[in-house]
Amino acid sequence: MxxxxxxxxxxxxxxxxxxxxxxxxxxxxxxxxxxxxxxxxxxxxxxxxxxxxxxxxxxxxxxxxxxxxxxxxxxxxxxxxxxxxxxxxRNSLRNILYMSEKKQDQAKEVSSHYDLGNDFYKLWLDPTMSYSCAYFKSDKDTLEQAQRNKVDYILQKLYLKPGMTLLDIGCGWGFLLLEAAKKYGVKGYGCTLSKEQWKKSQERIKALGLEGQVTIELTDYRDLEAKDLQFDRVVSVGMMEHVGRSNYSTYMETVNHLLKQGGIFLLHTITGHDEVVSDPWIRKYIFPGGTLPSLRELIHHAYDANFRVLDVESLRRHYCRTLLCWYKNFCKVHEQVARWKDPSFVRMWDLYLCGCAAAFQIGYIDIHQVLMTKGNNNSLPMTRWY
Structure with a gap:
């Protein structure tokens, strides 16, 4: 019974x-x-x-x-x-809720998700292989168009000019850097901890003949300071969620060190409403060690690192729609994924994609693009519509 x-x-x-x-x-x-x-x-x-x-x-x-x-x-x-x-x-689940935020452990945690394989993500992502919130300018936009919109929107916010240098922290498969190089004539540099993403990015760079213009390395963002590099612009999309609360100050200080005075930094990240970790299922099965910063935390650490916030925009409803597009695509390949893994893996990803969409829909979580400069910059256009 x-x-x-x-x-x-x-x-x-x-x-x-x-x-x-x-x-x-x-x-x-x-x-x-x-x-x-x-x-x-x-x-x-x-x-x-x-x-x-x-x-x-x-x-x-x-x-x-x-x-x-x-x-x-x-x-x-x-x-x-x-x-x-x-x-x-919380006490019973402390090993899940409070995972190590040391560099070597974070590399393993990131790889556990992103190194499932390019073939897996290719099944249900759009052709740009963008695995972050899209930007739907119209109800008629396809997922691919919305992902291209997102990248164009970010590049416009960065106010790029030919010859500038652009760093993408957590660059994924490199689509944003490649678009920046092609459309704006900038020199791009990216870093990722995923071997699979790095491998695909190298293929893309070579296919477009951008070997001398775009460089993507398999390295931790914290190791870039030792390379004595500085950039006109820095962007980070969907990577802050893996930084870890104990590393927020280090993250902002590292970006400050890598960015030239007056340079622009665009941070695109999912955000929580508080500073309490409360999602054991997603931390155990989807993003080990993943932590959502609150917007107030981001602003606090930004100003401690000498950044000046220009603009904050929520894309919450865009991410809900993005995730539902992914879920629809994923449903079409259920049988193929089940043969590769097993039915429980399929149900896990159904729950992940739908659950995250629901969380954005009801405002349980949010996503923000925060645009800021290192110190003051009085040379930018005076309206946000540039």
């Missing part, structure tokens, strides 16, 4: 109406018309639920112990709206 503590526990999340099927019996939680149905194939222990609601339900979904009849994205939105009712025993 299934322990009905699970049913009792799910009753805490009654802001929306939904059904729960257990052993052929159906129960309704909340008032109104049910919006989805949770089918429970196997019980979740009370201890696991009280230790972490997120981790217990996430792992049960991965195993197939829970099935969702209805829209997964909508179901996750309803749960995350009630995240203040989640259980979380």
């Amino acid at each position: 299934m322990d009905h503590f699970l049913l009792y526990y799910l009753g805490h999340f009654d802001k929306h109406c939904f059904n729960v099927q257990i052993h052929g019996e159906e129960y309704t939680i909340g008032e109104g018309k049910p919006e989805f149905t949770l089918i429970i194939h196997k019980d979740i222990p009370k201890k696991a639920l009280l230790e972490s609601t997120e981790l217990a339900l996430g792992e049960a979904y991965m195993r197939g112990d829970i099935e969702v009849k209805g829209d997964l994205f909508h179901m996750l939105c309803t749960l995350l709206e009630q995240a203040d009712r989640f259980s979380l025993d």
